[in-house]
Amino acid sequence: MKKIIIIVLINILALLVGLFVVNKKFWQDEVQTTVVAGIIPGISFPDISNPLPSIPLPSLPTNPEDLMNIALDNIIDKKHKPTSDPFIFLIFWLTLGYNLQPSDKYTVVNSSKTLYTSSGNSIWESLLNPLATPHYLWYQSTDKENWKRMYSETDKYLTVTPNKVGTVYYKQATIWYWQVPANFTDIVYSKVASVTTLPKYRDADKLTVTADGDYLYNNQENDSTIFVKGLPSPSDATGNITWSVDDSSLATVDKKTGQVIANKNGKSGIVRITGELSNTAKSSVKGSIDIKVGGGLDDMTVHEGDTAKFDIRGHFDQKPTSVVWHKILPNGQDKVVSDDDTMSYTTPKTSYNDNLDKYFAVMTITNGTKNKQIKTNLANLSVLKNDRPDxxxxxxxxxxxxxxxxxxxxxxxxxxxxxxxxxxxxxxxxxxxxxxxxxxxxxxxxxxxxxxxxxxxxxxxxxxxxxxxxxxxxxxxxxxxxxxxxxxxxxxxxxxxxxxxxxxxxxxxxxxxxxxxxxxxxxxxxxxxxxxxxxxxxGHDMITLKAYEWKYQNIDETTKGKLVKRQKNDSEVLHVDDNRINKASTTLSLYQYNPFNLNNDITLSAETRYYKKDGSFVPIGGKNGVVVEETTEGVPLKSIFWSLDEGPLLYVLPRELTLGSYTTLFTWQLSQSIPNTNLSVTKNS
Missing domain, CATH: 2.60.40.740 (Immunoglobulin-like)
Structure with a gap:
């Protein structure tokens, strides 16, 4: 009995000391009783001035580990939903959570598989509880509804060796505390992962590698890290993935978990991470991804007269509270060039005098009165003398x-x-x-x-x-x-x-x-x-005319006493090139000296009429020509186009008609105020 009393009191004392160290506001009598009662059911504080042998105690486990398990089971909700992804500001955790969730695995009977996880607490909680450390609890289920705690599994990673075909589900809870947990302790819950046991091995044909980000910092006190992940095809491949890196001076990689950690020596470059998935019946498959390692800013080279844009590299779940950009002049002077809290800075148009300037940014995140800062590397600005022809x-x-x-x-x-x-x-x-x-x-x-x-x-x-x-x-x-x-x-x-x-x-x-x-x-x-x-x-001091023939629609008994139009033609009937240097006023006329005739023997019983745009007409025949176009001095003569209702049309007289093809000659005549140029062209119809 005395041993039990001593154990209980020691644990209670440890709890109270831990609470006092963690947060003084919990050092109140009524809160002490509530907290302890929540951890060890059935115990309350009597007046401690009474002799110890007189304290009534229930039947309790005598093993401290069993007492701790009782406390943990009383605090942790094994059906709790997965915790949201954490907000990570480069190297600082702003909220707690998992940055590596346990992933689904496939295996065969008696072949072990390991579930890997990584979780973290926020920087603010770490400042409040500097002595708290993570503790891991694993849970198992066959239906994702009824969960049993695996009391013997307290490591960060879980290795299971199935003994039969089927699927079993697992999840993890991580709790941070010092010595003993409490109801207010920080807890995160992982997503559910399955371990499926197949009847036989399944090989992969392909491995695709992804990463949480593509940039790591090489100039910070804390590790700059990301995880790479392998996605096999088919997805239920049973092999294990082993990770490697091509340049360990830039970054290292955990060969099992895929955690990539950048160097802290300021060495920059591109590192390639390769995953190799083992197969049983054929050779292994590989996949890789490149990750850049640097100090946050890349050096810039521009031509004189151009602007240079510096971008802060890296993955940010949350924008910093403030961003201040600095410029270091060649003489070492530090000058603030921007404090508008943007993640990029564009210089004014550069001149050759800006060559060898350096830039850096300072990012600040704030929570209440507490601040954390990240300073980028010094990025060089190289300005090339503008020797481009302009x-x-x-x-x-x-x-x-x-x-x-x-x-x-x-x-x-x-x-x-x-x-x-x-x-x-x-x-x-x-x-x-x-x-x-x-x-x-x-x-x-x-x-x-x-x-x-x-x-x-x-x-x-x-x-x-x-x-x-x-x-x-x-x-x-x-x-x-x-x-x-x-x-x-x-x-x-x-x-x-x-x-x-x-x-x-x-x-x-x-x-x-x-x-x-x-x-x-x-x-x-x-x-x-x-x-x-x-x-x-x-200007060849001449005018050139080129005439084209036209044809009329058919004439028969039904067209007697009617107007017969030309066949449709959208092209010009007279092409004019007026290259005269001195363009005098000009008149263009059209003549029909002879009527339409058949074989130079029979005359067509028709009258040629020249119709103008306004619908009026002038008969053509013999010496009676018609003026088609007139220009004033200095104005060139243009080519001639007619619509179907314009130009020379045939009025068929009500007389006897003889079948056949009738033709005649039309003459274009050009006259101007200076010695004129005449051009005659035949028109067939």
Whole structure:
């Protein structure tokens, strides 16, 4: 009896001391009684001034381990739902939970399988209860409804060896306490995992590897860790997975659990984790995944004039309370550049003076009055001197006789002997581009002759100018200005080329274009850019007409006294190219000197009428023509189109008709205020 009394009192004293250390607010008489009564049923505190032998005690276990199990069973709810996933801020647990849940396993009779778990308490609870340690309880069920505690299993991992085919379910509870548990102790509950025993081994064909994240920190006091997981195919493969790492100086991996832990030496790089699943009847299968190890920020390299963006790497279940970005200047000065609590920072446009600047971020998480901070590594900013060419060119064209558009990109009425002025304006805004060995080319007709060339008002001649055939067009050549060197200059440059137009034959238009080519003095890489096209239309001081025939619909007895239209034709009936330099007022007329006849013998009993858009008509015949189009001075004559209700239509007279195909000739006549050009064309109908 005295032994039991001493054991009880020792446990009670341990509990009270633990409670006092953990949280002083529980050191109250009435709370003491409630807590202890909740752990050891049937015991209450009497007046401790009474002699010990007079205390009435129930029958209790004498083994301290049994007493602890009674306490734990009274606290833990074996049917409790799984605890939510923890919030982990890189290396800090903000809430308690499991970061590795037990997973389903498949095996055969008498072949052991191990369920692996990993759980953690929050940093805030660890600060309040620094002496508390985790204790593990395992539960077993065959139906996921009725659970039995496995009293002999108190390790973090559970190994089972099934003795028959079937499925058994397991789950774990983890409780943190010092010496003895209490009702208010932190507890987490895992998800349910199954161990299924199959009649025979099943091999895997494939292994897919996943990870909780893709980045680990190498510069923190606490371990930066994640778990890798293997997903076999088929999913009920019975083999075991063994994990390995290709570079243990970057990170290590637990060969059984798949826990990856980064180095703390600041070594950065990419580490490959490989899982190998064993098979029985064939070779093992492997899968791997890459994980980056670093200090939180990556070094950045940008060209001068670009911005640089630094992103904080890693997985965050919860955003930090604050994020402050710092910049370390080459002279060592620390400057806060942003405190807007963002996980990335974008610099202003850089200049070469920003080269070798360093950046880092400080993240803070807060709970009440307690703070935790994580500082990233120093990330280097490298700014490359901007030696990229920044050249824009624009061409214009002018004729000494005028007649160009507002932008100077189109000319009209160009003829042989005209002197055209081609101008190229070059904008070069980066003196560091160092463009050397450059040339400017101008594509022109092979009959054009150069008159004068100037670059920035300086004459170009001799070896700096040449004419070469265009290898892509035998009717063209290229004016080439050589030895363009912009290595030490920036701003605006102007090139002017005057050329005399030669014989152009029947060409009606031509397109010229400037081409600028050079080499980058630093890289040696070529650079080229083309200008806008320069179009010039040639005026041959003539007007050309091309007529097309038309046909009428059939004529028979039913069409007597009616109007017969032409057959449908959406094309032009007269094509006009008006290339006159001086466009005088012009009149275009249509004549039918002879009636429709059959074999030059029988005349068709019909009258030709020319219908206008307003529905009025004018008879055509003999010397009576009709004006089709008129233009004023300076206006070009356009091609002629007719709708079915317009133009020359046939009115069939109510007379005898002779079957056959009738034809006639229509004559287009052109007249203008200066000596006119006439063109006659036949029309079959």
């Amino acid at each position: 050249v824009s060119i624009k061409g214009t064209i002018f004729n000494d006789k005028g007649s160009h558009n507002d932008t100077g990109e189109i000319l009209w009425n160009v003829s042989s002997g005209d002197i055209l002025t081609f101008k190229l304006n070059m904008s070069y805004s980066n003196p560091n581009g160092a463009l050397t060995n450059g040339l400017i080319g101008l594509r022109v007709p092979k009959t054009m002759q150069p008159e004068a060339i100037t670059l920035d008002n300086k004459n170009i001649s001799g070896l700096d100018f040449s004419q070469v055939p265009n290898p892509d067009n035998s009717e063209e050549k290229i004016f080439v200005i050589n030895n363009i060197d912009l290595a030490n200059s920036a701003g605006e440059h102007s090139l002017e080329i005057k050329g005399r137009v030669g014989e152009m034959g029947k060409i009606l238009s031509y397109k010229s274009m400037f081409m600028f080519q050079c080499n980058n003095a630093y890289t040696g890489s070529p650079f080229e850019v083309d200008s806008n096209p320069l179009v010039w239309y040639l």
